[in-house]
Structures are given as structure tokens and as C-alpha cells.
Amino acid sequence: MAKEFVKNVTSMQDDFAQWYTDVVTKAELIDYSSVRGSMILRPYGYAIWENIQKELDKQIKATGHENVYMPLFIPESLLQKEKDHIEGFAPEVAWVTHGGEEKLTERLCVRPTSEVLFAEHFKNIIHSHRDLPKLYNQWSNVVRWEKTTRPFLRTLEFLWQEGHTCHETDEEAHEETIRMLNVYADLCEEFLAIPVVKGQKTEKEKFAGAKYTYTIESLMHDGKALQSGTSHHLGDGFAKAFGIEFTNREGKLQTVQQTSWGFTTRIIGAMIMVHGDDRGLVVPPKIAPTQLMIVPIAQHKEGVLDFAYDLKDKLSQTIRTRIDASDKKPGWKFNEYEMKGIPLRLEVGPRDIEQGQVILVRRDTGEKETVSLQDLELHIHNTLNDIQCNLLKKARAHREHQTTTVTTFDAFKNELTEKGGFIKAMWCGDEACESFIKDETGATSRCIPFEQEKLSEKCVCCDQQAKHLVYWAKAY
Amino acid sequence: MAKEFVKNVTSMQDDFAQWYTDVVTKAELIDYSSVRGSMILRPYGYAIWENIQKELDKQIKATGHENVYMPLFIPESLLQKEKDHIEGFAPEVAWVTHGGEEKLTERLCVRPTSEVLFAEHFKNIIHSHRDLPKLYNQWSNVVRWEKTTRPFLRTLEFLWQEGHTCHETDEEAHEETIRMLNVYADLCEEFLAIPVVKGQKTEKEKFAGAKYTYTIESLMHDGKALQSGTSHHLGDGFAKAFGIEFTNREGKLQTVQQTSWGFTTRIIGAMIMVHGDDRGLVVPPKIAPTQLMIVPIAQHKEGVLDFAYDLKDKLSQTIRTRIDASDKKPGWKFNEYEMKGIPLRLEVGPRDIEQGQVILVRRDTGEKETVSLQDLELHIHNTLNDIQCNLLKKARAHREHQTTTVTTFDAFKNELTEKGGFIKAMWCGDEACESFIKDETGATSRCIPFEQEKLSEKCVCCDQQAKHLVYWAKAY
Numbered sequence: 016m017a018k019e020f021v022k023n024v025t026s027m028q029d030d031f032a033q034w035y036t037d038v039v040t041k042a043e044l045i046d047y048s049s050v051r052g053s054m055i056l057r058p059y060g061y062a063i064w065e066n067i068q069k070e071l072d073k074q075i076k077a078t079g080h081e082n083v084y085m086p087l088f089i090p091e092s093l094l095q096k097e098k099d100h101i102e103g104f105a106p107e108v109a110w111v112t113h114g115g116e117e118k119l120t121e122r123l124c125v126r127p128t129s130e131v132l133f134a135e136h137f138k139n140i141i142h143s144h145r146d147l148p149k150l151y152n153q154w155s156n157v158v159r160w161e162k163t164t165r166p167f168l169r170t171l172e173f174l175w176q177e178g179h180t181c182h183e184t185d186e187e188a189h190e191e192t193i194r195m196l197n198v199y200a201d202l203c204e205e206f207l208a209i210p211v212v213k214g215q216k217t218e219k220e221k222f223a224g225a226k227y228t229y230t231i232e233s234l235m236h237d238g239k240a241l242q243s244g245t246s247h248h249l250g251d252g253f254a255k256a257f258g259i260e261f262t263n264r265e266g267k268l269q270t271v272q273q274t275s276w277g278f279t280t281r282i283i284g285a286m287i288m289v290h291g292d293d294r295g296l297v298v299p300p301k302i303a304p305t306q307l308m309i310v311p312i313a314q315h316k317e318g319v320l321d322f323a324y325d326l327k328d329k330l331s332q333t334i335r336t337r338i339d340a341s342d343k344k345p346g347w348k349f350n351e352y353e354m355k356g357i358p359l360r361l362e363v364g365p366r367d368i369e370q371g372q373v374i375l376v377r378r379d380t381g382e383k384e385t386v387s388l389q390d391l392e393l394h395i396h397n398t399l400n401d402i403q404c405n406l407l408k409k410a411r412a413h414r415e416h417q418t419t420t421v422t423t424f425d426a427f428k429n430e431l432t433e434k435g436g437f438i439k440a441m442w443c444g445d446e447a448c449e450s451f452i453k454d455e456t457g458a459t460s461r462c463i464p465f466e467q468e469k470l471s472e473k474c475v476c477c478d479q480q481a482k483h484l485v486y487w488a489k490a491y
Numbered sequence: 492m493a494k495e496f497v498k499n500v501t502s503m504q505d506d507f508a509q510w511y512t513d514v515v516t517k518a519e520l521i522d523y524s525s526v527r528g529s530m531i532l533r534p535y536g537y538a539i540w541e542n543i544q545k546e547l548d549k550q551i552k553a554t555g556h557e558n559v560y561m562p563l564f565i566p567e568s569l570l571q572k573e574k575d576h577i578e579g580f581a582p583e584v585a586w587v588t589h590g591g592e593e594k595l596t597e598r599l600c601v602r603p604t605s606e607v608l609f610a611e612h613f614k615n616i617i618h619s620h621r622d623l624p625k626l627y628n629q630w631s632n633v634v635r636w637e638k639t640t641r642p643f644l645r646t647l648e649f650l651w652q653e654g655h656t657c658h659e660t661d662e663e664a665h666e667e668t669i670r671m672l673n674v675y676a677d678l679c680e681e682f683l684a685i686p687v688v689k690g691q692k693t694e695k696e697k698f699a700g701a702k703y704t705y706t707i708e709s710l711m712h713d714g715k716a717l718q719s720g721t722s723h724h725l726g727d728g729f730a731k732a733f734g735i736e737f738t739n740r741e742g743k744l745q746t747v748q749q750t751s752w753g754f755t756t757r758i759i760g761a762m763i764m765v766h767g768d769d770r771g772l773v774v775p776p777k778i779a780p781t782q783l784m785i786v787p788i789a790q791h792k793e794g795v796l797d798f799a800y801d802l803k804d805k806l807s808q809t810i811r812t813r814i815d816a817s818d819k820k821p822g823w824k825f826n827e828y829e830m831k832g833i834p835l836r837l838e839v840g841p842r843d844i845e846q847g848q849v850i851l852v853r854r855d856t857g858e859k860e861t862v863s864l865q866d867l868e869l870h871i872h873n874t875l876n877d878i879q880c881n882l883l884k885k886a887r888a889h890r891e892h893q894t895t896t897v898t899t900f901d902a903f904k905n906e907l908t909e910k911g912g913f914i915k916a917m918w919c920g921d922e923a924c925e926s927f928i929k930d931e932t933g934a935t936s937r938c939i940p941f942e943q944e945k946l947s948e949k950c951v952c953c954d955q956q957a958k959h960l961v962y963w964a965k966a967y
């Protein structure tokens with residue numbers, strides 16, 4: 016029975032891309048629709064997003080930000096006000112040209128991001144240094160016209176939050192950029208059990224319109240990297256284009272310094288590819304919509320269901336607990352909830368009840384243990400904590416294993432081909448080398464990590480004087 | 492000082508529309524942008540929506556529904572599958588015709604509502620009676636290409652939730668339609684203090700594609716009605732068009748019965764126009780982002796600010812409390828927070844501290860009372876409850892006052908012109924009379940109320956045999 020079910024998921028080794036597709040559909044995270052490149056977030060997928068959202072929203076508010084909501088549409092003329100920005104986004108926006116039966120006099124783009132809308136609003140509401148800082152965030156959908164798409168990782172439309180802030184000084188904007196990058200990094204590590212490398216994007220890879228972009232990069236099970244959150248210091252580019260000025264403490268007109276930062280449903284793709292295995296999804300307990308699934312054994316026997324439901328009611332007070340009392344076979348249920356990555360399974364049958372115990376099975380290790388009813392609740396809490404820690408530990412170990420240091424271009428190419436993962440190598444800072452590496456190997460610069468090391472004096476590509484240590488990888 | 496500030500808001504009597512515009516902008520609920528007909532929800536406006544959303548989401552989940560997320564775009568061919576639906580919505584949808592630089596082979600409409608997307612998905616996932624009922628909801632933005640717009644009431648884009656469900660039988664779908672209408676009605680009365688009339692829309696006014704539409708209708712301060720939430724029994728119209736079939740308990744193929752229901756940011760407009768006054772907004776305590784505003788008096792005096800902050804920390808545990816310790820004058824602060832409709836103001840100065848008391852001022856009645864520190868927290872809770880009840884009571888009284896029963900068409904026209912509000916009158920059921928009344932008086936049929944009365948034997952318009960009592964009104 017177990018085998019029967021698992022057969023449906025392609026093994027990771029055989030075909031990672033197919034494994035991913037199998038997992039997102041069979042674990043019922045998403046469904047496809049007739050809208051090309053868009054996905055339907057099904058209840059299980061959306062519940063995971065709600066948990067991420069709830070935690071992140073708490074952090075965003077705790078750091079002093081307020082939620083707002085901006086329009087979905089951006090008039091073409093507004094989008095064009097900041098030159099780098101429009102250049103970067105023009106190829107990938109969707110255009111509304113008709114409203115009802117009428118042709119519009121000006122095209123509207125469906126927001127790919129909302130810097131220009133925020134800039135226009137900030138100009139209206141900021142006048143004095145007393146109005147600063149302005150710390151805003153919005154939860155919304157955005158659209159980017161992608162050619163090839165994959166659920167969560169790259170879709171025409173996705174859900175995210177985008178923070179937008181204005182500050183008096185460059186230094187304050189810098190601190191904000193770092194602060195929110197750290198919020199993202201902590202969320203990834205503490206809640207999603209995904210270890211990240213923090214660093215700065217190169218000029219080539221930074222956000223269109225930013226002064227600089229900070230990023231957190233994570234590593235998937237197949238050795239590819241995934242950009243997991245970005246935080247941009249926008250400098251005064253948008254502010255100058257839109258005239259966002261304030262009277263400073265000396266009574267003089269001054270332009271604001273801005274930041275923006277975003278975190279998306281993409282992270283669910285990372286969660287799948289970092290923790291999943293050949294049995295399906297593995298969801299970290301802190302983010303799991305269901306942390307504990309109760310499966311009654313021999314449930315037709317007298318007292319079993321009553322006992323199981325009582326247990327559910329009791330445990331539900333502190334643990335997100337569900338019960339499957341359907342007439343499906345226990346074997347089917349075991350597989351189903353392993354596929355869905357539910358952290359813990361509790362089995363209870365007539366003999367267990369007699370002996371005052373239950374069976375707990377961990378999704379991460381498959382370990383099975385008998386636990387006395389007396390210690391049950393505390394034991395479950397401890398085990399959930401342990402699973403959470405173990406997932407992060409495993410992910411860290413995997414990343415260490417797939418991070419390689421190289422000092423020659425030959426080694427770069429060899430390691431990338433043989434092992435994949437992160438390649439740490441020195442770079443001269445020249446965009447020509449960055450492009451050459453991409454063209455030759457398929458790897459892009461992921462970031463200039465905050466934790467710099469000096470592996471060698473020379474650029475791995477051109478042998479000129481090295482400026483930075485860079486993380487390189489093939490990426491989603 | 493007080494007068495100085497209030498001068499900025501047009502009086503309701505003088506110009507209700509201008510009063511409304513003044514309040515939504517000066518209370519900082521919204522801002523305009525260069526996107527025609529769209530609004531920016533500012534922190535205060537969005538926080539009110541978040542509170543409504545939180546409560547409604549709880550109710551939606553408590554009634555067994557799960558949240559999902561559907562795509563923003565609908566291919567034209569998909570929208571056309573249900574004939575009444577496309578006919579109703581075609582004149583008011585926005586069309587995407589280009590993605591990046593390319594012209595699309597098929598136009599995509601920006602969802603005005605998501606029945607067809609849900610129908611397509613339901614067809615994929617429903618096979619057996621064991622898959623039923625399916626009880627889904629989504630929180631999203633939708634777009635309707637309106638010619639004339641007004642903040643909250645009618646905008647190109649708005650935020651809402653839309654529920655979509657599938658059932659085995661007509662009866663179950665009917666029960667669901669009623670259940671969710673009641674959830675909306677209770678939310679309006681208990682949280683927003685807005686009394687509603689429950690009833691059925693006429694054939695002319697029902698949702699495009701529905702079998703029938705239930706509605707809750709509320710009455711604004713200027714005597715106009717506002718449709719505040721709708722719940723549709725869709726029958727099997729979409730299900731047949733999309734082929735949503737299941738194997739029933741007898742092993743035969745059967746078509747599902749569907750419902751859909753929606754509640755929008757529009758309700759914030761109702762809240763403003765039901766409770767607001769010439770001093771600005773009045774927000775019901777249960778929905779207020781800030782329930783209590785502390786204004787320190789003579790705050791430069793030693794100990795005042797410390798005392799006020801201590802009070803804030805203590806009260807914040809059970810009451811949504813803020814403090815304004817800025818260097819603005821108390822008079823300015825009083826007006827500002829009256830404008831924003833904060834239910835209770837607490838004033839505390841050096842003499843109060845000496846005497847172990849504070850001053851509380853109610854926004855709804857303006858009443859001022861001195862309260863001893865000992866009973867303070869309990870007293871505030873009681874007062875907030877009292878404000879909540881009083882707002883509903885006042886709104887009910889206003890509605891009673893502006894509801895008139897008529898039996899002749901002359902009386903209909905007179906009462907509507909002189910008094911406005913709801914007109915209760917009998918109707919023969921003929922659409923010709925409904926249209927005639929609208930053309931002659933500007934009033935539309937708001938609903939056939941569930942609570943029927945027999946005012947007369949004859950239709951108020953044509954003198955034929957009357958079928959229903961109907962609520963008529965001019966409406967937003």
C-alpha cells in the first residue's frame with residue numbers, strides 16, 4: 016500500500032523538476048488553470064502562506080511599519096518617470112488597453128511592483144522632517160510577464176508584501192535596508208528552517224532603480240540557488256524624479272532617502288526544495304497548518320474514536336491538530352500525510368488505549384516512538400521543537416556540503432558541473448567577467464556576502480586584482 | 492481653536508457629498524492618485540479594513556470554509572462560458588491585451604469576480620459526493636470599469652472576499668446562501684453597528700448568472716440606501732456550463748449546486764455615512780484601530796508624561812490605546828481625534844494625577860466624566876460597550892424615522908422627495924413597474940424583505956394584484 020502511493024512521485028534523483036511538480040500538485044498546494052503561467056493556491060498551499068504572512072506581518076508591525084493599499088494599475092506616464100526603473104520592468108509588464116467597450120487614452124500597466132505609486136503618494140503627504148520616517152508596507156498581488164513559469168518560483172502573478180519607506184538621511188535608509196533584510200533572514204531561519212547567505216547584489220543584478228540591493232540567498236536540494244528576499248536602498252532616484260522633498264531641521268528643502276523590500280510566495284518553493292524528500296513535502300512545524308495528525312487504528316472497535324477525538328480536543332489547545340477518522344485504510348492515511356509533510360503523526364488503537372500510550376511518528380526522520388499519555392503534550396511540544404531544529408541543521412549541513420571554494424576558472428567549471436551548489440570565488444568587480452562567467456557556466460553572481468574572505472588576490476575569471484568574494488550558482 | 496479646525500469640514504446639511512469627501516480625506520482614510528477612479532487606502536483606512544477582515548475571516552473559517560487564491564486574469568473564452576454572466580459583466584471589465592512587447596492571442600480580463608475561475612477548478616477537483624460540500628473563500632482585489640467613482644462606494648478596484656461553494660442539493664445551497672447572508676448581517680450589526688434589512692433582490696437586480704440573490708441593505712444618514720453584502724444561490728448555471736459533476740450516493744452522475752457571496756471595502760463607506768457627524772468620523776469601538784486616545788494636559792509639568800505612559804502601558808493590555816505626547820496643543824489633538832472618530836479620549840493633567848482621577852470624553856455623545864483611577868479599566872470597557880450599543884441604537888432609530896409606508900404612487904413620490912429613506916410599498920412583480928418607478932422617481936427596488944407585510948392588495952405602481960412588499964430607495 017505504501018509503495019503503491021509513493022510510486023506516484025518521481026524520485027528526486029531521477030528528475031528533480033518532475034519531483035517538484037509532482038509534490039506541489041499531489042500535496043494539493045496548487046492547481047493549474049487555463050490562465051497561462053498562473054497558479055491556483057489551494058487550501059493547503061494558501062494556509063502555509065497565511066502562516067508565513069501572519070508571522071512576517073507581526074515583524075513588520077513590530078519594526079514600526081503600517082500597512083496601506085495602493086492601486087493595481089499604473090498609468091504608463093507614471094511608470095516612465097524613473098528611467099532605470101521603466102527600462103528594467105517594461106519588458107515584463109501586462110498592459111490594460113480597454114475598459115469595458117472603450118479604448119483607453121493612456122495604457123495602464125498592471126503593477127509589477129509599486130515604487131512609483133508610493134513615490135507619488137509620498138510627495139503628497141511628506142512636507143516636513145516631522146513627517147519622517149514614513150514606514151509603509153502593503154500585501155498585494157503583482158504581475159510580471161514571464162515566458163517560462165513554474166509554480167511558486169516564477170509565475171505571471173504572485174502574492175507578496177512590499178515595504179516602502181522614506182527617511183531623512185542616507186544612513187537611516189541604510190539601517191532600514193539592513194533591518195528588513197535581517198527580518199527576512201530570521202524568518203527564513205527560525206520559521207522556515209532555511210539557512211540563508213546575506214549579501215549585496217552586483218550592479219548588474221540589483222533592482223532597477225536602486226542605489227544598491229541586499230539579498231538573502233538559499234540553496235535548494237538540487238544544488239541550485241534561490242533568491243529568497245531582497246531589500247533595496249533606493250537612494251534619492253525616485254525621490255528626485257517625483258520631487259519628494261521636506262523641510263529639514265535647518266529649515267531647508269531636502270530630498271528624502273528611500274528603501275523598498277519584498278518577500279513573496281516564492282519562499283514556499285524554497286521550503287519544498289530545501290526540506291522535501293521522495294515521500295513528498297516536509298513542512299517545518301512552526302509554519303505547518305497542521306502540526307499533528309491523529310490516525311485512529313482499528314477505529315471500528317469500541318471507544319477508539321471517542322478516545323481519539325478527546326485527544327484531539329485536548330491537544331488542539333496548544334498544537335495545531337487534526338484527526339482523520341474517515342473510512343480510508345491507515346496505510347493510505349500514513350502516506351497521504353507524509354506526502355503533505357505534516358510534522359508528526361499520532362497513531363492510537365485499542366491496545367494503546369489499554370496501556371495508556373500512543374505512537375508518535377516523525378516526518379523528518381521516520382522515527383517511531385511509544386509515548387505515555389501522561390507526558391504526551393509536553394513530549395509533542397519537545398518533538399516539534401526538535402524537528403524544527405533538525406530541519407535547519409540538515410539544511411545547513413547540506414549547504415555546507417554543497418559550497419565549494421575555488422581560485423581558478425577551471426576548478427569553477429568543474430565543481431559547478433560535478434557538484435553544483437554555491438561556488439565561492441574572487442571577482443575583480445568588472446561586469447565583463449560577471450557576464451563571461453554566466454555565459455560560460457550558466458552560473459550567476461548570487462551576492463557579495465557581508466562576510467568577506469580573501470581566497471586569493473586575483474579574479475577567478477580575468478586574473479586582475481580581486482575586489483570581492485562572491486557566491487556564484489545556477490539559480491531559479 | 493476647535494472652531495478653526497471644524498471649519499474645514501463641510502456640514503452634512505449643506506452638502507452631504509462634500510462632507511463625505513472631506514471626511515474620507517481629512518480623517519486620512521484615503522488619498523487620491525493619478526490612477527482614475529482608484530484610491531489609496533492610507534494606514535488608518537487600511538487598519539479599519541484589517542479589523543473587519545480579521546473578524547469576518549474568523550466567521551468564515553468558523554462556518555467551515557477554507558481560504559484559497561485564484562488568478563487575477565480570466566481568458567476571454569472562459570468568461571464567456573456562462574451567458575448571463577458575461578452579458579452582465581462585459582461592459583465593466585478591464586482588458587489586458589499586451590504582455591511585455593507582445594500582443595496576446597487572447598485577451599485577458601482583470602477579474603470583476605471569480606465565478607468562472609472557481610467553476611473551472613471545481614470541475615477538476617470534484618468527482619464524488621465525498622468531495623462535497625466544497626466551501627471556499629478568497630480575499631482579493633477585483634476591478635470593475637465604473638464611469639463615476641467615489642471612495643469606498645464605487646471605485647475601479649476594490650478589496651473584498653468572495654466565497655464560492657459547491658453542494659449536493661439545491662436545499663443545501665439554499666441553506667449556505669442564508670447562512671452567509673446572516674454572517675454578513677451579524678457582522679454589520681454587532682461590529683459595525685449598522686442595522687440592515689435582509690431580503691431578496693428582484694430578477695432585474697440579481698447577480699448576473701445567479702438563480703437568486705439575497706442582500707443586506709442599510710440606510711445612510713442622507714436617506715440613501717447602500718447594498719452592504721450579497722449572497723447568491725447560483726443553482727446549476729455555472730455547473731452545467733462548466734460540467735461540474737459528481738457521482739451521487741446512488742452512483743449516478745449529478746450536477747452540483749453552487750453559491751457565491753461577497754463583502755467589500757464598500758462597508759467602510761457605510762460606516763462613515765451611518766455614524767459620522769459634522770465633527771468627522773465616528774468609528775464603532777469593536778472595529779476601531781484605536782479605541783482610546785490619551786492626551787496629556789500640561790505635559791511639560793513633572794510627572795505628567797510618565798504617568799500618561801504608564802497608563803498607556805497598563806490599558807494597552809486589554810484596550811487598543813494610543814497616546815499623543817507631541818508638542819501640539821491639546822485643543823488641536825482633541826479635534827484631530829474627534830475627526831478620526833476615536834471612540835474615547837482620556838485627558839490627564841497634574842491636578843488629575845494629584846486627585847487620582849482622569850477625564851473621559853465620548854466621541855458619540857461628547858459627554859465628559861471624571862473617573863477614579865481605581866475603576867478606570869472596567870469603566871472604559873463598560874463605556875466602550877455602551878458606545879457600541881448606542882451607535883446601533885441611534886442608527887436603528889434613524890432608519891425607523893426614515894422608513895415610510897405608502898400605498899399610492901403619489902405618496903411614494905412625495906415621501907421620497909420630502910423625506911428620502913426607505914419607502915415600503917407593494918409590488919405586482921412585473922419588471923415594467925420596477926423600471927417605471929426607477930425612471931419616474933430615481934428609486935430602485937432594494938429588496939423583497941424576508942419579513943413580509945401586506946400593506947395593500949394592489950401594486951403601488953399599476954394597481955394590479957400585489958405580490959410582494961418591497962423596500963425602495965435611492966441608492967449609492
Ligand SMILES: [Zn+2]
Binds near residue numbers: 445478
Ligand atoms: Zn575579472
Ligand SMILES: [Zn+2]
Binds near residue numbers: 918952953954
Ligand atoms: Zn405593478
